[in-house]
Every structure is written in structure tokens, then in C-alpha cells.
Amino acid sequence: MVALTQGAFAGITNTIPFADDFEVYTNGTPLINGTNGWYGSSSSIIVQTNTVYTGTNAAMIPCDSTLSNRFVPASPTNVWIQMDTQPSLYDVTNNPVVATNMAAMFYINTDGYFVVHNGIATNAAGSFDPSNSVNWVIVTNASVPTNAPTWVRISIYEKFSTTNWDLYANGVLVTNNIGFINTNLTNFSWFDLYNGSTTSYLDNVSVAAIDTNEVIGLPLVVGPASLEQSIVYGDTPAVQTVRVVNAWGSAIGFRVDTNQAWLAADPAGGIVAAMETQTVTLTYNAGGWPVGTSNATVTVVATNGAGDEWSTQSVAVALSVTRKAVILSGSRDYDGTATATNTILTVTNTNGLDVVTVTSGLALLASKDVGTPAITNQGDLVLGGSAAGNYTLDGLSGSVTISQLAVTLSGSRDYDGTTEAEAAILTIGNNLDGGDLTLSGTAQLASKDVGSRAILAGTLALGGSAAGNYTLSGLSGSVTIGQLAVALSGSRDYDGTTDALAAILTIDNNLDGGDLTLSGTAQLASKDVGSRTISAGTLALGGSAAGNYTLSGLSGSVTIAAKTLTASLIGTVTKVYDGLFTATNLVNGNYSLSGLVLAELPTINQTNGTYATKDVASGISVSATLAAANFDEVAGFLRSNYSLPGSAVGLVGVITIADQTLTFPAIPAQPLASGSMTLNASASSGLTVTFTNIGSLGTNISGSSLTFNGPGVYTIIASQTGDVNFLPADSVTNTFPVYGFSPQTNTIPWSDDFENYYNREPLINGTNGWYGDSADIIVQTNIVATGTNAAMIPLDGTLSNSFVAGAPCNVRIAMDLRPVRTDLAETDFPPVDTNAAVLFYVDTNGHFVVCNGSGGTPTWCMVSNAVGSGGEFVVTNDTWANIVIYLDYRYRHWKLKANNVLITNKIGFVTQQTNAFSGFSFYNGSSTCYVDNVAAYWWDRFKVNGVFDHMIRSVNGVIPDSIMGVPTNSVPTP
DSSP states (O other), X not given: OEEEEOOOOSSOOBOSSEEEOXXXXXXXXXXXXXXTTEEESXXXXXXXXXXXXXXXXXXXXXXXXXXXXXXXXXXXXXXXXXXXXXXXXXXXXXXXXXXXXXXXXXXXXXXXXXXXXXXXXXXXXXXXXXXGOSOEEEEEEEEXXXXXXXXXXXXXXXXXTTTEEEEEETTEEEEEEEEOSSTTOOSOOEEEEEEOSSOEEEEXXXXXXXXXXXXXXXXXXXXXXXXXXXXXXXXXXXXXEEEEEEOSSSXXXXXXXXXXXXXXXXXXXXXXXXXXXXXXXXXXXXXXXXXXXEEXXXXXXXXXXXXXXXXXXXXXXXXXXXXXXXXEEEEEEOOSSSEEEGGGEEEOOOOTTOOOEEEEOEEEESOSSSBOOBEEEOTTOEEESTTGGGEEEEEEEEEEEEEOEEEEEEEEEEOOSSSEEEGGGEEETTOSSGGGOEEXXXXXXXXXXXXXXXXXXXXXXXXXXXXXXXXXXXXXXXXXXXXXXXXXXXXXXXXXXXEEEGGGEEETTOSSGGGOEEESEEEESOSSSEEEEEEOTTOEEESTTGGGEEEEEEEEEEEEEOEEOEEEEOSOEEEEOOSOSEEOOOOGGGEEEESXXXXXXXXXXXXXXXXXXXXXXXXXXXXXXXXXXXXEOOTTOOGGGEEOOSEEEEEEEEEEOBOOOEEOOOOOOEEGGGOEEEOOOEETTOOOOEEEEOSSSOOEEETTEEEOOSSEEEEEXXXXXXXXXXXXXXXXXXXEEEEOOOOOOBOSSEEEOSTTSOTTOBOOTTBTTEEESSTTOEEESSSOXXXXXXXXXXXXXXXXXXXXXXXXXXXXXEEEEEOOOOSOOTTOXXXXXXXXXXXXXXXXXXXXXXXXXXXXXXXXXXXXXXXXXXXXXXXXXXXXXXXXXXXXXXXXXXXXXXXXXXXXXXXXXXXSSOOSOOEEEEEEOSSOEEEEEEEEEEOSSOOOOOOBOOOOOXXXXXXXXXXXXXXXXXXXXX
16 A cells, blocks of 8 residues: 655655665665665565566565655655555455545555545545545556556656646556545655555655656656647647656666657657756647547657667657637628527638538527627527538637618608608518617608608607617618598588589698699588588599599588578559558468579468558558568478578558448437437448438437437438548448337227337337336337337336226236247246236246136146147247237136137136236246237126236246236336
């Protein structure tokens, strides 16, 4: 086992360089007590001559012995230790205890493999433990034969600068970079050789301060054992050196050979002094080195100058030519990516005429933005070309020049008469940055006219965070100028059509003045008044600018205004003078309308108007006030399409002279005692009426006042002669009596046929014994039984006649009556007048109803001569009947005949106290009745005391034909 350590030691210590081939010792000399720096643990460790590697002497180390050598601890810190040994194999099962003050420890196991300790002593739990360290490592790439003792050249390179070491056997690297056990060691101090199994031998020990990895062989130390150089394709290999170190104490000759013509050694041979170093320079012939590794061997042979050669050592030389990392360059416009395609890349560092291209792929750049970003990653680039095998993309470098991208603009707008295009209508077609790139300002176009027009920058400006990646210089693109759909407007009066002639239309968005014209006829959405949408109809654009406009998609409207309509009156509007200015008989035909469209013809329903004068004339101006409602919407006429007239005027009025009539009411009989009266007559014209008396009695008429000149018949004529507005009226004649007052009481016999009275003479104030309770009870000539006159008793009138009360007698009263049936039923009786002798009336059926006082209590009863038979007498309304009443004052009863038919007899007087006739009364309670030919006679010699008193009425308008008694000497009040 070999252990290498450091530290101070009492006794002889060596300095580096050191060499000992044991040739100067006497056979059997023990290596103890510091002999040439050797310190053996046993005197059995000696120099002997039986087993040697070279020369005649070698050291022998028996079993379980340790041989050490000590050195002055000083720089240099990296040390080569080389020895030839015939080792014993370590046959102990467990690994040895680790000496913690050592830098390195190793042994050869029974399999011939080197076992080295790597790093500090640590057990399986990770704790520091020299006794059970798990850091022993068996190295199997080099071994020692185990079937027979064999010399092995051990070379150890201790690197105190990095605290690790390398191990070589027979010039073959066993392992390297083995960690120091004690990492605190800074320089070489000693080494120990421990033999634990069988006797081992040692020869040719040397220690040298060598800082490179050299393979050492005696008597010369040649290093390094190999030389490697890596160059990039196309580069020239660097000059390299081999050191030949004489580890002996005397000069040694050497020769250097190379096995490749492309490698030359200088010097090719020479002598190296004892303990000196000779440097041999290796030069590579110029030429293109293919990619790959070229190998050569440099052989160094020791010579003695007499042709003897030994200790041949070699240095393996390897020249590795690696592919050349390409340098790429390229340029492109900004494309928004941090990539570069193969098509823009060029290999700029090719050698000579090498052909290398980038055939495909995409590289990555340090930035996507404008500038010269480095190529940071080869991506999936692929090299091509005949020399591509000598180049690589690994480790490539280079950059790509990214230029600003000239924007490509597009847009569209309608024709606007300018060559301007606002940024708002433009789109950056190659905008790769969305909202980070903006555009403002105004572009200029190659032409103002419709079509695709090239864009010039004008005042355009780029903005946004990405603006620096773009440029307006060299911009491209175009704006499509579309035809401008015309906007039309116009106005006209209503004409009943949907046409709008071009002449009334204005092209509101005409940007070319007289260079754009319009012809034809547009169509409107409606013919009626209002704002009406326009459609093209037969419109056509003309003029040099017409191509910039279109009727397709036109907009606009025509305002149709109400057409002014005027009205006048025609024909004749005639009326008879009425004293008014009003006309009420206007008809549609009296109106003439001017301004109507086509066949539209409203009906005017205004019938009222005003004359300029109210007097008779012709050609009078008549005016009619008109409102919208006076125009009936017929025959296609709509009021809203016209400005309607508010009036119509025309000289159409004719007022003709009016007839007039006189109203001169009949004048009733006038009492002479009045002395005068006012004549009341009026003309329908309102003009003053004049009166003329044409009767036999002289009169004095002043205006309308008539003064009586005595009783008699007066005949008055009312007249009116007319004026400019009225024709003369037909005169009206009134005849009336003026009567005096001479009351009287009649005596029997007596009669009155009313023939000696004036027409309308009232039967009042005792005239011929008549006492009427109203001046309306008169003599009249319209309804008579015989002759020309008869008395008329109106509704609710009572007419009485009184007689001188004579001796009791029987009286016959006869008269012609024109009664009306009462509205009392045969069981619905009037009150009984207990002062009367006789009461009767005619009921609703035309039957007589009498009051019979025979039993002491007056009782009403219906009587008929033959009720229900064909011979029954029935009173008929408005028919004359001759009534005869017989009063028997002796027996105080009476009988009744009608038209000479006995109706009833022996009817008891109502009052049994009456004994003489004194008068009778007619009472009319239903409607007007008439009396004619009244007479009273004595009809026997018997004297009957009683008074003939009243005639009573039917409640329902039938003439009351009853005769009643009143107390003796009673006279009815007129």
C-alpha cells in the first residue's frame, strides 16, 4: 500500500527533484535511519541484487514492513512521484484504516485491481469514520497480473492546487481527480510504502516538481503521455511541446520520432543533462484539416550515443477538428416575430470556396423589434451545401438586421371631391401589433375620382408603442373610392302625382358644381303633402363628374307643399228679401275652385254666406266663410294636400222683392159704451198698416184708433202699399158689430133663431134675455141648424135665459142642439144641483142620463127609448138634434123627446119645491157646442109653480143638455 502525506520529520529530508535507483548502495544495506532520506520500520528492509527492474540493485520490503521517504515541505505544490515496483497483493478482507493525515492512499487487491480512497473518510451513515470508510473505490480499467510477480511502473500526480490526484500504471491512466483524504494539505512532505502480505520490491524512485500531466518512464521522464488539441474547422493547429526530463544524475541522449508526415518534432534528438528538461516542439503542417480526429504518435527513445536505445516512451497526439460554428447574418423587414427564416440567412464565415447554405428552418432572435437583434437559438435550422458537414449550428452566432416595415394601407370611402383620405378610413393591412400601432393624419391619393387610388403619405403619422417597427416611407396600398350615392332634396306644390322632375331637385352632396347634372323624373313614396322619400325613377346623372356619383342607394326627400286653392262664387244665389244679410241657400254648384289637381273635385258643404247688402238688388257681392270641414273629401280630394281658401266671394247675389201679408184679426162685437178701440193689424214686412172705414156709419180713424159713431156694423179695410223691398200687400177687410146694452127678461111664449144678431155679437148683458158668462159666447155664421146664424157656447161656457116668473103652468121648451158626448160613463155621475127641476146629460155612449127626484132622493139613471134595439136613439157627436122638454109643474115631473122620439117621461123633479118656470141654462163642459131655434111655450091650462133653471154639462166634453130648476124669483147673473 502506498500512502502520500505531508508534515515535518526529524532526520535527513530530501528536496525535489529527487531520484534513487539504488545503484550506489552496497548489497544488504538497510534502508533505515534516514539513509538518503529512507526510513524503514525494520532493518530487514535492505538494498539487494536478486530482484531488480533495471540495473543491479533494488530495495526489498519484507512482509508487514513500512518504508518511507521524507522531503522538505516547500513549493512547488504539484508533484510527480514515479517508481517501479513488484507489489504484493493485499489479501485482507476489510479495507485498511484510513490515515487522516494523508493526501492519498491506494492498494492492489487480490484481483489485481487498484483500490483507491476517494475523499475524506466517511461511513455509511455519512459520518467521519476512518475505520469504516465507504469511500474506497475499486478501479477496473487497469489491472496487475496475479499469476506471477510482475514489475509495474506506478506514476502518481499529486495536485495540491486542486486537492486531488491521478494514478497511472505502466503509462496507462488508472483513475484521475481522486479527492484528497485530507483536503487541508498544501504541499508534498513524504510517502509511505507498506507491505502487508508478501515481500515486495522497489526500483527507480523519482520525485519531480512537474505541473502538467506527464507520463514518466526511466531513465527519461517524457511528458505528457498524450497531447490533445481541438481546433475549429479551418483554424491552424497550435504548436505543442513535449518535455523530456532526465530524472537521473547523469546526462542521457534521446531521439524523437513521429509516425505522421503532418507532424514534425524539433529537435528530433539530443542530450538532456542530469536532472534537466529538454523541450521538444511539435509543429503541424499547414493544410485543411477535415472534421474529426487525426492521431499521431511521438516516440522518445533514450540513447547512450553508442547506438544503444532503451526506455522507449511515447506521447499520443490527437488533433480534433470540430465543426465550425456558423456565423449567420440576414436582413428582413419587421414581421412581428422574433424569428428568422432560412431564406434570409447567409453563412458569413465559410472557409475559402466552401459552399454552405441554410436550407430550411427557423431561428430565434433576441428581439422582434427593429434593430440588429442577435440570433439566440438555432431553432430548427438545417445547413446544406457541399461543405455543410464541416460546419455546425451549435454555438452559432450572428444577427439579423430588422428594418422598419413599410406599411401597407387600404381603405374605402365614397367620393368626396378631394384627394384626401383620413386615417380613420385607413387600415394597416400588415399591422402585426393590433392596438399598439395607430395611424393619424391625412393621406393623399393619386386621384380624387372614383376607382382604386394609390396612397401617398401626406400628413400621416404612425403612433403607439409599436410605431418604431413601421415606416411610412415606401408605404403601399390604395383607397377604393366608391361612387357617392347622391343625396337629393327638393320641394314643390302638390300636383297629384308621385313624380318629381329633376328640375326641382338639388343634389345636396354635389361636390363638382356644374360638372354634375341631373335629368329625368324621380318617384316619390307618396303623392300627398309631406316629406316624401325619393326613389330614382328615370333619373340620370350627367356631366363630366357623373362617374363619381351614383343613384343607387340615393337618399333624400321632396317636401310636397299644400297647393294653394282659391275659391269664388259663381251662378246665382237668390233669395226673397228678408231684411237679413245672410244667405242660406248656397250649393256646391255656386263654388268655383281654382288650383285643383287632375280630376280631384271636393264637394263644398257650406250653405251659408253673407250678402253685402240686405236690400233688393242683383249682382250683389256674396261671401262665404270656409273652413276645412266645409271641403268634403271625395273624388280623390284630400284637404291636407291643399292650402284651403278661407272664403269665397262673387257678385252672385240676387235679392228679389218680397211679398207681404197683412194680419188683421177678426174684430169681435164691440160694446158701444167703449166709445173707441184700437185697430190691431200688422204687415209681415213690418211696414205701417193704414186703415179705412167703408161702412155706412161715419167714423173717425186716426192711425189705428177707431172712434164709434153709434151701434151698427163697421167695415174696416187694412192695407199696406209696400216699398223698395216689399210688394203691396193684399188688403184685409174686417166687419164687426158695435152693440148697445138693453137687458131684458122674456115672457112666454118666446123664441129666438139668432137671425137678427150681428155676426160674432156676444150673448151677454141680457140681449134678448141672454146672459152668457163669457164674451166668447157669440152668434156666429159658420155652424147653423137653419138660417144663417146660431149661438156658439165654447168650452166651460154657460149661457142662460131668464123669464118673468108667471103662474104655475106646464111649459114646453124646444131647441136645436149640436152636442158633444160627455166623457162620463153611465155609472160615473156628476154632482146633483138640488136647486134644479130638471138635470140631464148625454154620456159617452150617446145615451141620455137623467136625474130622477121621484123618490125624494135624486138619482141618476141612464134612459133610452129602446136600448140595444135597432130603433134606439143615440146622440151623435157634432150632429144637430131637436130636443123637446115637457115640464109638468102640477105633478112635478117631466118628459124628454129627441128628434121627435120619446126618450123618457114622468121623471121626477129634482127639487119638489119649484112651482113656476123662470129660465134655463146651457153649461158646456167638454168642447164647443151650438144652439139654434130656441123656443118656450105654454102647453096646457094647468098652472105649475116652478122655475126652469140650468143646463149642465158632461164632464168629458159632451154638450150638457140639462134643464134645472132654481128658486122662485131667482135671476141668473149674466
